[in-house]
Amino acid sequence: xxxxLLQLALIFMAVSACCGQSASAWPEKPxxxxxxxxxILEDKRIxxxxxxxxxxxxxxxxxxxxxxGGEPCVFAIDRSGKTRAKVRVRDAANFDxxxxxxxxDEQGTPTLFIGDIGDNLFIRASIQVYQIHEPAINSADQSxxxxxxxxxxIWRANYPDGRHNAESLLVHPQxxxxxxxxxxxxxxxxxxxxxxxxxxxxxxxxEKVVDLTFPRLIRAGKRPxxxxxxxxxxxAPDGSRMVVSTYSSLYEWLLPKNKPxxxxxxxxxxxxxxxxxxxxxxxxxxxxxxxxxxxxxxLPTPLLRVTR
Numbered sequence: 001x002x003x004x005l006l007q008l009a010l011i012f013m014a015v016s017a018c019c020g021q022s023a024s025a026w027p028e029k030p031x032x033x034x035x036x037x038x039x040i041l042e043d044k045r046i047x048x049x050x051x052x053x054x055x056x057x058x059x060x061x062x063x064x065x066x067x068x069g070g071e072p073c074v075f076a077i078d079r080s081g082k083t084r085a086k087v088r089v090r091d092a093a094n095f096d097x098x099x100x101x102x103x104x105d106e107q108g109t110p111t112l113f114i115g116d117i118g119d120n121l122f123i124r125a126s127i128q129v130y131q132i133h134e135p136a137i138n139s140a141d142q143s144x145x146x147x148x149x150x151x152x153x154i155w156r157a158n159y160p161d162g163r164h165n166a167e168s169l170l171v172h173p174q175x176x177x178x179x180x181x182x183x184x185x186x187x188x189x190x191x192x193x194x195x196x197x198x199x200x201x202x203x204x205x206x207e208k209v210v211d212l213t214f215p216r217l218i219r220a221g222k223r224p225x226x227x228x229x230x231x232x233x234x235x236a237p238d239g240s241r242m243v244v245s246t247y248s249s250l251y252e253w254l255l256p257k258n259k260p261x262x263x264x265x266x267x268x269x270x271x272x273x274x275x276x277x278x279x280x281x282x283x284x285x286x287x288x289x290x291x292x293x294x295x296x297x298x299l300p301t302p303l304l305r306v307t308r
Contacts, residue, residue: 026215030249030273033308037275039081041301046075046083049295050167051099051232052282056110057134059287062303064295067281068096068118073146076137081303087135088148089114096120098281099169099232102134103176110134114152115169117180122163126203129155129169129178129194156203157194164190167281168233168244179233180206181244187214187228191265210262214246221276222248231281236289243292245283249273250292250306274306 041049048067055061061076061084072092076085096118105111114130131153138144155178168181178194192206217227226247233244235255242265243252250272253264274280277296284293292306 025268026251027268027271028217030271031308033272033274033306035275036305036307037302038079038305039303041077041081041083041295041303043075043077043083043086044299045086046077046301047299048281048297049301050097050281050297051101051115051169052284052293052295053100053102053112053234054237054284054287054293055134055137056102056104058137061137062284062293063100063102063112063134064282065097065100065114066094067098067297068094070094070097072097074100074112074114074132074135076135077303079303083144084137085135086144086146088146089130089132090149090151092130092152095124098167100282101169101171101234102284103171103173106176113169113171113178115166115180117166117169119163119165122165124163126156126158127166127180128157131155153200155194155198155200157206158203159192160205160208167231170233170235170242172235172239173237174239179209181212181230181233183230185225185229187216187225188212189214189230191261210265212265214244214251217248219248219273219276231279232283232294234284236285237287238289240289241285243283243285244269245280245294247280250283250294272306272308275304277302277304 049064050067053063064075072089072094074087098118099115101113112134117127132149164182166180166182170179180192182189190211191209193209214228216224231245251269253269279297281297282295294304
């Protein structure tokens with residue numbers, strides 16, 4: 001290798017290190033998978049399903065939220081598409097709710113975390129996550145009436161490097177640590193972590209875990225940069241996997257217990273190509289930590305199961 005080529009190679013390596021994972025490391029070919037539309041959500045109030053979380057009290061239930069401007073409510077839906085509960089979060093406002101995650105807290109109580117983390121205009125000095133006990137669900141033959149939670153715990157935070165838009169909230173099932181994955185039109189984003197010990201009544205400074213760059217990808221029915229934009233994310237209930245959704249694809253990493261998360265995410269994920277939907281923004285794992293479920297914004301709202 002002559003000096004000029006060596007210099008160019010070193011520059012490319014430096015740029016790749018600064019920007020996160022290089023696009024060449026990302027797979028274009030998807031792994032074999034099957035998508036099945038299980039239901040259309042009957043409740044027309046769920047018109048912008050912006051996140052999805054597995055119920056831990058009853059794993060046949062999923063929880064979802066509407067996007068910005070919606071009521072500060074969480075909805076429980078079953079696998080037939082029926083709404084089983086509508087629960088208002090006391091003292092909350094839906095500035096831009098973008099995701100929801102479930103986890104058992106340190107006492108083993110099923111808990112929901114609601115990510116008020118969207119910031120399309122980059123105007124928010126801080127973001128917030130509402131934490132509530134997962135509501136109990138009425139039996140299937142009872143009519144659905146709106147109930148209300150107790151006062152939520154609110155965790156406020158700000159980024160260490162300026163303002164960001166985000167649509168992905170994750171909570172690790174073992175460490176209980178909260179994470180946010182940011183979103184951009186060009187695919188450059190980063191995973192940030194809340195402090196391991198959360199502090200109430202202050203705005204905590206998030207810790208950057210790793211930079212990532214999601215690639216442009218041509219898919220019939222989608223624009224290439226639709227594949228760049230991260231719209232949801234989830235850890236598997238057993239902590240063995242992590243998935244990120246974009247408008248075109250699902251990307252999944254296996255998470256070995258003996259490797260730091262930042263190191264794993266710099267490895268090439270597998271790409272899953274679900275059935276083409278208008279605007280995928282909700283994704284979560286089933287209780288088997290392998291099967292994936294997704295929803296899409298806009299009516300009619302589909303509920304899809306993805307297996308591979």
